[in-house]
Amino acid sequence: MVSLTRGGDRTIEEKEALLGYALIAPALLLIATVILYPVLYNVYLSFTVVPLRPDEAPQWIGLEHYYNLFGSSAFWSALRTTIVFTFFSTTLATLGGLGTALLFNRSFRGRRYIRGMVLLPYVAPLISVAFVWRFMLDPLYGIFPYVGSDVLGLYAGNIDILSNGDTAVWSVIFIDAWRYFPFAFLMLIARVQAIPGDMYEAAKIDGASKLAQFKDITLPELKYILATVFLLRWIWNFNKFADIWLLTRRVETLPIYAYQVAFANYQHGQAAAISMVLFLALIVFVLAYVAWALDW
Amino acid sequence: MSTKQSTYRHVVDSFKTALGLGKNTLETSLAERVVFYVALGLTLLITLFPFYYMALASLLPESSLYSLPPTLLPQDLTLEHYRTVFSPETFPFLTYFKNSFVIATTTAGASVLVATFGAYSFARLDYRGRGVISRGVLMVYMFSGILLVVPMFQVIVWLGFVDSLASLFVTYLVQTLPVSLYMLGNYFRSIPEEIEEAAIMDGYSRLEVIFKITLPLSAPAIVAVFFFTFMIAWNEYLFASIFLQSQSVFTLPIGIEALSSSFRQVWGQIMAASLLTSVPLIVMFTYLEKFMVEGLTFGAVEG
Numbered sequence: 001m002v003s004l005t006r007g008g009d010r011t012i013e014e015k016e017a018l019l020g021y022a023l024i025a026p027a028l029l030l031i032a033t034v035i036l037y038p039v040l041y042n043v044y045l046s047f048t049v050v051p052l053r054p055d056e057a058p059q060w061i062g063l064e065h066y067y068n069l070f071g072s073s074a075f076w077s078a079l080r081t082t083i084v085f086t087f088f089s090t091t092l093a094t095l096g097g098l099g100t101a102l103l104f105n106r107s108f109r110g111r112r113y114i115r116g117m118v119l120l121p122y123v124a125p126l127i128s129v130a131f132v133w134r135f136m137l138d139p140l141y142g143i144f145p146y147v148g149s150d151v152l153g154l155y156a157g158n159i160d161i162l163s164n165g166d167t168a169v170w171s172v173i174f175i176d177a178w179r180y181f182p183f184a185f186l187m188l189i190a191r192v193q194a195i196p197g198d199m200y201e202a203a204k205i206d207g208a209s210k211l212a213q214f215k216d217i218t219l220p221e222l223k224y225i226l227a228t229v230f231l232l233r234w235i236w237n238f239n240k241f242a243d244i245w246l247l248t249r250r251v252e253t254l255p256i257y258a259y260q261v262a263f264a265n266y267q268h269g270q271a272a273a274i275s276m277v278l279f280l281a282l283i284v285f286v287l288a289y290v291a292w293a294l295d296w
Numbered sequence: 297m298s299t300k301q302s303t304y305r306h307v308v309d310s311f312k313t314a315l316g317l318g319k320n321t322l323e324t325s326l327a328e329r330v331v332f333y334v335a336l337g338l339t340l341l342i343t344l345f346p347f348y349y350m351a352l353a354s355l356l357p358e359s360s361l362y363s364l365p366p367t368l369l370p371q372d373l374t375l376e377h378y379r380t381v382f383s384p385e386t387f388p389f390l391t392y393f394k395n396s397f398v399i400a401t402t403t404a405g406a407s408v409l410v411a412t413f414g415a416y417s418f419a420r421l422d423y424r425g426r427g428v429i430s431r432g433v434l435m436v437y438m439f440s441g442i443l444l445v446v447p448m449f450q451v452i453v454w455l456g457f458v459d460s461l462a463s464l465f466v467t468y469l470v471q472t473l474p475v476s477l478y479m480l481g482n483y484f485r486s487i488p489e490e491i492e493e494a495a496i497m498d499g500y501s502r503l504e505v506i507f508k509i510t511l512p513l514s515a516p517a518i519v520a521v522f523f524f525t526f527m528i529a530w531n532e533y534l535f536a537s538i539f540l541q542s543q544s545v546f547t548l549p550i551g552i553e554a555l556s557s558s559f560r561q562v563w564g565q566i567m568a569a570s571l572l573t574s575v576p577l578i579v580m581f582t583y584l585e586k587f588m589v590e591g592l593t594f595g596a597v598e599g
Contacts, residue, residue, distance in 0.1 A: 020421030027414035034470035038447035126531045127549040128570035132350040143366040239440030242533035255442040
């Protein structure tokens with residue numbers, strides 16, 4: 001802005017700019033007060049002991065929470081679980097979405113309605129989805145343990161799949177992929193349909209096999225959207241709380257660890273430090289990923 | 297059409313269909329069609345089975361709910377669980393439902409309103425700092441709920457907002473804003489700028505352009521954003537679980553979770569409540585499916 005003299009003297013550009021600021025201001029104000037301020041306040045809290053009574057001021061202790069964190073095996077185990085959960089659920093959801101998008105890349109009767117049905121896991125409320133899976137995996141009356149143990153004989157006895165340390169994380173990974181593969185599918189299907197058919201025809205005439213066509217045409221055409229879908233799902237899965245928490249208390253990722261430290265142990269400062277580490281780990285991953293994905 | 301041409305067409309078409317890559321289902325070999333329909337059937341089975349099972353379990357009498365082998369094709373059905381869910385003395389489901397509905401509607405309405413102007417601003421108007429603002433909005437995607445929950449709890453306690461739906465309104469509004477801004481911004485950019493320029497030539501002001509041209513043209517995107525923000529608020533568990541303490545303000549996720557943890561073997565009621573919780577989203581989605589799918593391609597919605 002060059003001059004802000006009397007209202008009548010403003011150029012059209014200045015008026016547009018002023019209107020631009022005026023229209024974005026409410027959104028920015030809200031985001032600044034309800035997101036940016038708490039994020040900065042979180043940084044401060046992570047260096048303090050937060051008293052239970054809200055009228056007492058937090059007490060500064062420097063890096064102590066971080067020292068405690070890096071020295072605790074619970075933290076490293078939660079970090080490992082977070083990475084395992086995020087990597088596998090993201091990969092599985094992306095691959096599931098890719099497979100479904102390729103499957104839907106032809107016309108068939110009722111395609112629109114069937115596409116709508118495929119989106120259902122993503123659209124249905126989390127609470128409903130979490131509880132029906134809990135019921136289906138219930139050790140006494142659930143249909144999955146019945147089929148797995150009594151019908152197929154895959155394992156013996158009543159293992160509580162969601163409460164067993166070895167199986168819980170894999171169930172949660174699978175259920176998360178089930179819920180979010182439609183997101184990958186929706187993001188990919190439009191791009192899949194935009195690949196020109198001539199490219200495949202030319203490849204066919206050159207004698208390329210189906211696999212070669214997938215590798216040399218489909219994948220390169222989809223790589224940026226695949227990379228984007230993977231990144232977005234990674235960000236959201238890395239921070240995932242409710243989906244896991246509502247299914248089982250036996251999968252302790254960093255968000256769940258932070259929640260328990262904050263609201264079961266009332267150590268808000270320590271929890272603030274955990275969420276800071278979570279955020280920094282995510283930033284490092286995203287920067288590395290973007291750098292890698294750009295020249296991939 | 298000459299013989300040569302039609303032979304050529306035939307060859308190309310059979311290449312297309314043999315690969316399953318063309319958009320043509322005619323002339324596909326039987327084996328390929330079998331493989332395709334089996335794959336489609338499996339996809340639908342994996343996708344829909346939990347929903348079938350939810351509906352089924354909500355209608356089964358206790359005796360078949362808690363017996364082995366599990367029932368897949370029901371002999372007799374009952375509305376008993378729905379009756380329990382709707383009787384306020386056993387389970388205040390209607391209160392939870394009303395709370396969730398109020399909070400999701402107001403959040404989605406306010407988010408759409410604030411985001412429409414904001415998104416127009418950085419999609420169309422030119423000013424210094426615009427790029428930083430629109431990139432900053434995307435950055436907020438990475439600030440998860442868990443990063444905000446401790447400081448927000450402190451702030452809400454300090455403001456005396458604990459145990460009120462107002463605390464959720466503020467939180468959800470801001471959490472949905474980046475998504476709304478991003479989706480609407482992308483949509484506005486897809487509207488040809490010439491239309492707006494022509495209107496300005498005709499003497500419309502910017503605000504008139506927004507209300508008389510951009511908004512009517514953006515109805516599908518606005519509907520989609522409303523739905524997605526409604527969905528985010530309808531689903532939210534983390535903040536609701538720490539801000540809310542008394543039953544009278546519980547939203548559905550907290551209420552159903554409380555029911556499940558305070559009673560054992562109430563699967564029938566929980567499945568009935570889960571199904572009823574799904575109804576608003578599924579009804580909205582069914583009516584608005586076309587807009588939803590378009591809306592999603594304009595922006596990624598957190599989930």
